[in-house]
Amino acid sequence: MSQALIKIAAGWLTGLLLAIAAAIVTITLVNNGAAGPQEPVREYLAALHNGDGAKALGLLRANVPAANAAMLDGAALKTASSRVDDVKLGSPEPRDGGQMMVPVEYTIDGSHLKTEFLLEKTGTQWLFFNKWSLVPSTLPTVNVSVVNSVEVELNGKPVNAPNGKASFAVFYPGEYEASFTSEYFTAAPQRATVTSAREELPGLNLATQANTALRNAVGGQLKKYLDDCAAEATKQQQLQPNCPFYHVSTNRVEDGTIKWAIKDYPKVSIEPFEGHWVVAPLKGTAQLTAREQDLFTGEISTLKVVHDFSFTTELNVGADKITVTPVVTY
Structure with missing residues (x-):
């Protein structure tokens, strides 16, 4: 009986060790995958693609500057994101302070570009799974000016430009196109490509002309x-x-x-x-x-x-x- 019990106990112990090993492997895989640093970035890019500005802003944990918010939701945001093609998320890279950087490569108008997203641990879920969040930042702005008008179109949306000037908070990555067309006046479209929050963006200056x-x-x-x-x-x-x-x-x-x-x-x-x-x-x-x-x-x-x-x-x-x-x- 003692030998039988020993065999049963050994079997149970082996099963337990295998279960623990499987759990460790599972936790590791989940932490490197669905609960890994890439996931918030993937969700953020999807929110941009869907024009869901509220979700994108929550994921980015970004401050909104004192600027026009017309580009932060809906069709204008979807237009900005639709010009981002061939998106590839790279492997997370360690940074100081336990942070991780997730590189994202893509093209806009045929140009190969890259955005680096910095993430930090903000807790755990179900005791074992890491929770990663984007490090807070401030949204960049695109400045637009137009000659002899108080209105322009930005990504196809009519927006006000008091005294011919306006500043717009924008998400990244994306492309923003300013244009002006009326019955008697037109201006050649101008584009700004935004790849990061720290980028110095050139102003979009619309030189309106009589048509x-x-x-x-x-x-x-x-x-x-x-x-x-x-x-x-x-x-x-x-x-x-x-x-x-x-x-x-x-x-x-x-x-x-x-x-x-x-x-x-x-x-x-x-x-x-x-x-x-x-x-x-x-x-x-x-x-x-x-x-x-x-x-x-x-x-x-x-x-x-x-x-x-x-x-x-x-x-x-x-x-x-x-x-x-x-x-x-x-």
Whole structure:
């Protein structure tokens, strides 16, 4: 009986030792896997991909700076994360103070980039499993400026830019694109790639310009103004009408023969100036035909001259109306 009991006890002891060994292996595997330093990073990246800013912020344990929070949730955040491709999590690397660094490699617009996430132990779960959390940091910011506007689009979302400037808190890694398009003005998109919280990011400066629609609208009003001016000067038989063009002569010009026509219309250039849009000084040519008599010889001849002219305008671009007011000085 004693030998039988010894054999049973030995069997139980062997089983217990095997169970303990299996438990140790399991705990080690779990601590290196599901409860390892990579897991919070994996969850954080998934939250970015899903546009879940609240979860991402909780996992990152980051402070939010005093900036616009429009990029921290929803479609704008998903857009920033969607440009991150070929994501690969590297093996954790020990750092001072018991911390671990998890490298993440990826591409944005074909460029190979890397972000290092620092983690620390913040306790255990079920007595055996380590709990890892990202070391607290502060979110980076992207600064945006736009010429002559108080609104821009950032990652496709309309956002306010008081006085043409705004600062936005952002997650990383990600890419943020600022753009501006309206009926009469556009700006080439500008992009900022964010890879870490400590990164010095260049500002996104949108150089707004008048588009073809505005130039055509202004040009159309100017053409009508000049054509009407020439037609009225012809009707009134005036050599010096209230127009940008005029003619001075010491000869007598026969009434009924005066005819004005615009030969070259001004080219329209619209530029920003002190918070407004202005039309650059305009230049063109006008042609005058008439019959004139030399007061000394009495000879009558045909007059055909081309005069250069220039003038300025006042431009007002309203929500639904464009007004161009010519300013003529002599």
